[in-house]
Amino acid sequence: MGLPARAHAGHYERHHPERTTLYEVVRDNLETLHGAIDDGALDIRLPKHAKKELEAYLDCGLLCRGFARLRCGSCNEHARAE
Numbered sequence: 003m004g005l006p007a008r009a010h011a012g013h014y015e016r017h018h019p020e021r022t023t024l025y026e027v028v029r030d031n032l033e034t035l036h037g038a039i040d041d042g043a044l045d046i047r048l049p050k051h052a053k054k055e056l057e058a059y060l061d062c063g064l065l066c067r068g069f070a071r072l073r074c075g076s077c078n079e080h081a082r083a084e
Contacts, residue, residue, distance in 0.1 A: 019063035029060055 019025050036053070038044040061067045073079070 016065065017063055025060070028056060032056055032060070 020029075035044070035048075039046060039048055
């Protein structure tokens with residue numbers, strides 16, 4: 003799978019996941035969800051892996067959580083890892 007056209011030009015444009023509606027809903031309600039489960043207001047069980055994934059989702063794509071830009075030494079193609 004190739005890189006988006008804008009990455010080939012050497013220009014990187016961040017996606018800003020924190021500006022999406024889904025991100026805002028998860029961010030604004032995750033603690034409330036955990037609290038409602040813990041105090042019995044919601045009669046559901048959230049698997050540990052689901053809790054970890056929701057928390058990891060909030061970190062994904064944020065520059066303050068780290069990132070890397072990579073360049074192939076032989077062809078100069080750029081990639082990024084967030």
